[in-house]
Amino acid sequence: LNISLSEFTARIEQKLERTPQIFGKQEDKIQRVSWCTGGAQNLIDEVIALDVGLYLSGEVSEKIPAAALENNLTYIAAGHHATERYGIQALCNHLSKTFQLKHQYIEIENSV
Structure with a gap:
């Protein structure tokens, strides 16, 4: 992966x-x-120990901004x-195909 932060962020936003x-x-x-979805801040x-450049998750807590900055x-x-x-x-798609189930995903707006 060799992408600018602004381009990566734009893709995530879109x-x-x-x-x-x-x-x-x-x-x-x-x-x-x-990356780890949801509340994995x-x-x-553990992510710092992996020496990656970017960590993507769902939530942020008080210590995260300083920890990120201090650890590059x-x-x-x-x-x-x-x-x-x-x-x-x-x-849902996997379970539907595997077990011949019907399902419907319902999107509910969540601003958090």
Whole structure:
């Protein structure tokens, strides 16, 4: 991966239909990304040990901005619900095909 932070962020914003929050280093190019959907901000110490350039998750808590900056990491909080939306749809599709189930995904707006 060799993409600018602004381009990466624009893609996230377009796909998730919300403006993400960005914390920490503001490098021009992103080489390696780690992500965990939902409320996975507390995994930041594990992510720091992986030596990635950017960590994408759903939520942000008080310690995250400083931890990201101190460890040369860009942290993107893109919304708990927004980052989990596609995973649950994929799971429903898989279960539907595997077990011949009918399902319907209902999108409920969530601004958090």
